[in-house]
Amino acid sequence: MSSATPAMNGAPQSPAPVAAEACTSMTEVRAGVDAIDAALVALLAERMRFMDAAARIKPHRGAVRDEARKAQVIAQARAQAAAAGLSAGLVEMLWEQLVEASIAHELARFDALHGGNTSRQLP
16 A cells, blocks of 8 residues: 555545555554554443443442442453453453443443432432
């Protein structure tokens, strides 16, 4: 692939990503990484929208942190990583951070939605 070409509006445009195995230049590698990063950010935004839904649905603030569910999510990610030939340890480390960030996001959304009422409908 050639270097970036101008788009119709005159702005530079990255080359279309190709499969990693087909890359022959760092420009192609970087285009692929940039495309994946953009997709990951979009997926993370979607994941956080589900955390918003959880904050809206859960009956009380104490229900936000669910250690059993956290362990299940991380174990599932580890298994998927291993099946994909990816380091399960790397994925476990990333998912630990992701789940903790998701819990923090959900707690903040719960508080914003429920005015800090932590005892709403305690079981």
